[in-house]
Amino acid sequence: RSVLPESAARSLVGSTDAWMSRIYSPSLSLPLSLNVSARLPLSPSAQAVKNILLSLLNKPLSEERELMLVS
Numbered sequence: 041r042s043v044l045p046e047s048a049a050r051s052l053v054g055s056t057d058a059w060m061s062r063i064y065s066p067s068l069s070l071p072l073s074l075n076v077s078a079r080l081p082l083s084p085s086a087q088a089v090k091n092i093l094l095s096l097l098n099k100p101l102s103e104e105r106e107l108m109l110v111s
Contacts, residue, residue: 072097 043063044052053060074093076082082090 049060052058072093074090076086076090
């Protein structure tokens with residue numbers, strides 16, 4: 041099972057034999073890890089993802105988006 045934004049869930053369900061269900065009361069507290077190379081620098085895209093993930097850790101979610109469970 042994966043928790044995805046609704047647009048990603050719809051795309052995945054449309055191209056596979058999967059199901060989708062709306063999450064009404066989300067309350068997950070999970071560890072976040074990001075693996076990076078010790079030898080190579082991050083690409084600009086990877087650095088952008090890292091910055092987004094770090095910003096999500098440092099501030100509460102202000103945007104109300106529907107999440108979907110896909111399996």
